[in-house]
Amino acid sequence: MTHAFSQTAFSPAPQASQLPTMPTGWPIGSYATYAEAQRAVDHLAGKNFPVQDVTIVGVDPLLVERVAARLTWGKVLGSGALSGAWFGLFVGLLLSLFTPGAGLPAILIGLISGVGFGMAFAAASYAATRGRRGFVSHSQLVAGRYDVLCQPRNAESGRNLLAQLAMSRQSW
Template sequence: MTTPSPLGGRNRMLFPTMPRGEVVATYETYLDAQQAVDVLARADFPVDKVSIVGSDLKSVERVTGKLTWGRVALAGAASGAWLGIFFGLLLLIFSPTVSYAFVIAAVLIGAGFGMLFGIVSYAINRRRRDYTSVMQVIATSYSVLVDPDLVNRARNLLGAEPDIAPASGGWAQPQHPSDPPPAPPTGDDERPPAPPAPPAPPA
């Protein structure tokens, strides 16, 4: 027995589920997977049946530089100036009698307070964090999933071949049960060995 939700159909959007489908190709970067979906979209493929699934998520922190007193002061002044511009223009819109000198004063006051706040914050946290960084969550691989009924069409559009990966990286296509078996290898290295030479006659 299920309990009806007061949100109705909107409840399904609050709890996302994993998409169902078959892997058409796997890529090392999200950009490659995005380009594959663009190829399908340009070919009038029903892209609403396509999903990009990232696997093995990792948190990556990229260090962008070292913090210094001057850098902290400049960043604080810039953020404070933007806040001053916002409040100054807001007051100018609702009070037309206010002159532009008030906006300039708001910018200067905001820059001063922003610089002071940045310097104080840096002085407190200097020993714990003395650098700037950017946090990112990336996946080790990105798989393009398609509904099972459209897998063959997607493979034909992407030119996918099983067990073949380009030399520059890119995607590697998994073996599918409907794919024909691979042809036996050919080449000079696979030739049968030559028969042994007959023994020399006795002297």
């Protein structure tokens, strides 16, 4: 006897809106920055354009990592102590609220424990890198340009409105 199993018998089928999809539409504008593309869509919205037909697409994506500072043992331990202190304070407050008669000692124990554990975990994590990552950085995904696409039914009017916006900016 054979059994036919469907995907829905074990897990729900993914919704179409949750799956990554390629953007559709015709290009009605192209901009060097996201802020410019956003301004263009704001302009369309201000003209009562059906902006639900519009998509901003970042083209030529780049991962940019900006180095913020050199990482030292002092910074690592200080950061670990600070984040551990917040967590310890939170746990201590919860203990003092839900344990009769705990009061201030529970808060102080939570705070001191949090600092200790935060420093220990930060030190272990930093030591595990063995100096391969001696800096702090922030990563950002940016694009080489940002295209504004529109569904074909409104693309021509959208392109005209954005052309008016471009001409009004040139007259400044």
